[in-house]
Amino acid sequence: MLVNGEAFENLRHLTKHIGGRLAGSPQMVKAENWGLITLKQSGADTAYLQQCMVPHWVRGGTDKASVVSVDGKMQKKILDVLALGNSLGTGKKGIKAEVVAVSSFDDLEKHKSELKGKIVFYNYPFNPTYIVPALAYRESGIYRANGASRAAKYGAIGVIVRSMSEGTNNHPHTGSLRYNDSFPKIPAVAVGLQDADFLWQICRQHSKVQVTFTTNGYFLPDTVGHNVIAELKGSDGSNDFITVGGHLDSWDINEGAHDDGTGIVQTIEELRTLKTLGYRPRKTIRFVLFANEENGARGGLMYAEQAKAKNENHLLAIESDEGGFTPRGFSFTISDEKLEKIKPWTKLLNAYGVYEFTKGGGGTDIAPLNKTINAPLAGLVPDNQRYFDLHHARNDVFEAVNKRELLLGAINMAALIYLVDKYGLQ
């Protein structure tokens, strides 16, 4: 695979020729067509589209923000921002208001009487002391997801969140919010780390900091999207499946290289490799390019719904959606007992860089499969020290992916598929 792998060139096509491919966009359609053709050419016994309705959020223009006055004195400091996905725009005139800077939701509650008509700035830090940055992401992500509605509850008219990143640049990192229907749907942007530090500092030093921002986000009616699915038919004639996948959609402001172009081309690489080796699986293996992970997860829901309707039994669903970096392990959603039983497999994978099987993993797209039909899950765990430098930001581009790291991930996924097909998870 390190010699003949096609994943890197496939990734080049997906990122450079198709690009950002948010649900509902023309690039989504292009990506689906490309995915279907590429899966067919990679040797699928069958490949098809599975329809699902997806949300159709549109950024609608360039997001802008600046500091306009400090303690009543006019000034102009441009802030680099991106509207959060699924957020509604400010209108063309934008909003202008005093900023209330808070460090956390607890801090927000302390200031709740002061928020009417204000812009809330959440400066919750991405904890650098975690050795695994994904833990810091989980902890801080709630400010992006829920910050707008929690501030709107107290009368705020807009929200700025510190990006979920520890990068040394100033890129803002977008990502989805979820409005709580009980409160006004106020606009929200993410700000880069340098600008966040700047804004925090002037808010500490001055009693009145006024900011303006303009965003243009809106929803069109839900539209038709698809999971793109290929199969290698199992030889034992059962209704048993192994699912492997990533998500085909990405944010609109980058190339979706690590998130999740790499998971997509690794999934295709598994098919190509098993086919090239002439491997005839016992169980049917499904290679799934999921729709709409980023701002709706509808693809994963549809896939689980269909699996349940067809009474499918899934031995394991594997997802790669944590970046195409050097693999370090897999994380499983299975019983402790089963996990202990398969831990010796790590010895077979050591040579390919995988040392750990841990608990709790999977992926957004396969999670519903666990909920509906209790399918065991596994997520590829790559070294993610670099991931949050570029996750959901403009610099998640093809050039940030290393060919060998990408392929080593695919190799370990192939090994896990083989082991599960051969020995099961019993």
Next chain:
Amino acid sequence: MLVNGEAFENLRHLTKHIGGRLAGSPQMVKAENWGLITLKQSGADTAYLQQCMVPHWVRGGTDKASVVSVDGKMQKKILDVLALGNSLGTGKKGIKAEVVAVSSFDDLEKHKSELKGKIVFYNYPFNPTYIVPALAYRESGIYRANGASRAAKYGAIGVIVRSMSEGTNNHPHTGSLRYNDSFPKIPAVAVGLQDADFLWQICRQHSKVQVTFTTNGYFLPDTVGHNVIAELKGSDGSNDFITVGGHLDSWDINEGAHDDGTGIVQTIEELRTLKTLGYRPRKTIRFVLFANEENGARGGLMYAEQAKAKNENHLLAIESDEGGFTPRGFSFTISDEKLEKIKPWTKLLNAYGVYEFTKGGGGTDIAPLNKTINAPLAGLVPDNQRYFDLHHARNDVFEAVNKRELLLGAINMAALIYLVDKYGLQ
């Protein structure tokens, strides 16, 4: 350290303000001064320079090459090349000759009667099937080191080597050659991978391919260089030491970021951290910024010579010189018995990403310490999938280093220093 670490900013200074710092260059002197000041400021009990004579090779100009004719038909295809370090230049007019392309030394022997007056092109591949690219480097590096003299033995007048890399770009990768004094010292260049593939292909397809290249390398007389050394004095009053280091010199054509700026700033970070924590070591810890690893290794030789002269006992010497990537383990030059005894330490390091203690490691600068006084050695083993994309090439620059990966290496080195200081290697 992930919060307060200064290694990343130190690296920025070393790479961006000082830059490439080959032995004998003005930048070498700047780097030594900076190193001494920075070690003092980081809390050394004492910091000093240890003099050693270093070779003074100068590239002397821009290296140029092109294909000039194929089967007698003139054409001009420019090749991106770099003269190998320590190679002597062609003279201003350059050399022009027919190319004999060979795949290996065995292949060279088959063609030995055809080499008189020719340019030998070694197209030995960097084996992509090794999971650890450093193994491919060791295997192919002999063509760079010995290729010129082995070809000169049969009358060749110049050598082109395929770069020791698997990168997807076309950067040539320099590095040292060693002339065998028995044969003429012919000029030699490295060529990037895309150009190597091109050249190999036309040499296969045509019977006569003529190439020209011009290099300008020469030696000035040996000059004065220094190991830059700091100490934290041990409390037990013994003549026992723990050495930790990297090499301060780098190639001239890049910023020497991963090779070995990262090892340097990690070494300084160990001192700063132990001092900041108020740690009082039992054994004296030496922090050494070695001179002249790249094209002479004289710093390491001098350090070992002095250690022997002073009857020092070195419990362990640790080097970081395989890039500032996420750490995966340490590799030791110690007895099997001792290695087995310390393997349980890996469990303490798992949380920081280190999983393996293997055998055989160390580093060029500390190797002499093993030879002269039998000091045990350890080398930090980072994930090196990306290393040979940039090793000795123009793209080994500050921007290629990730702050967290760099600091995680330093954290594991600090842990190993602590464990050895506290428990020894008995």
